[in-house]
């Protein structure tokens with residue numbers, strides 16, 4: 001990864017709901033009506049207005065993304081994307097890559113400065129962290145190399161272990 005690209009990607013550990021960025025990405029489910037994990041944390045922190053806006057969207061297919069306001073979050077917007085449930089076949093990586101690409105395409109269109117991603121599909125949806133991380137880093141690096149916006153992407157990991165997996169993966173990415 002070249003130096004310019006590396007400067008645009010940051011790894012942080014902590015709670016994504018605390019980040020004052022243009023948009024945080026939610027690892028949602030197809031209903032967009034809330035769930036557990038990071039989805040539940042985002043809805044709790046954003047307040048009931050977020051669920052009300054999500055109800056107007058009519059759900060979201062796996063691999064696609066939708067944007068709402070962030071309401072009581074420090075982030076101005078939430079980009080909701082639906083990761084694949086891990087099955088262990090080649091469709092997993094294609095769908096996961098689409099989540100990153102489609103979320104970034106929304107951010108690019110709106111000329112966002114900073115967007116933060118959780119480890120989509122790596123919780124309840126069962127995607128092994130190391131494999132998901134390779135997909136995430138490759139998709140983000142490819143998108144940023146071709147687009148001026150968003151200027152920065154933050155991978156917001158929930159544990160030091162996850163952070164280490166991401167650091168190693170970025171080191172290995174050409």
Ligand code: ADP
Nearest residue numbers: 015016027037038041119121122123124125158
């Ligand atoms: P999925 O259903 O896509 O697997 P989960 O919410 O179950 O989504 O998990 C996705 C990842 O988000 C997991 O690695 C989990 O540890 C992490 N996570 C959970 N809560 C938060 C949070 N508040 N901020 C950042 N990451 C979180």
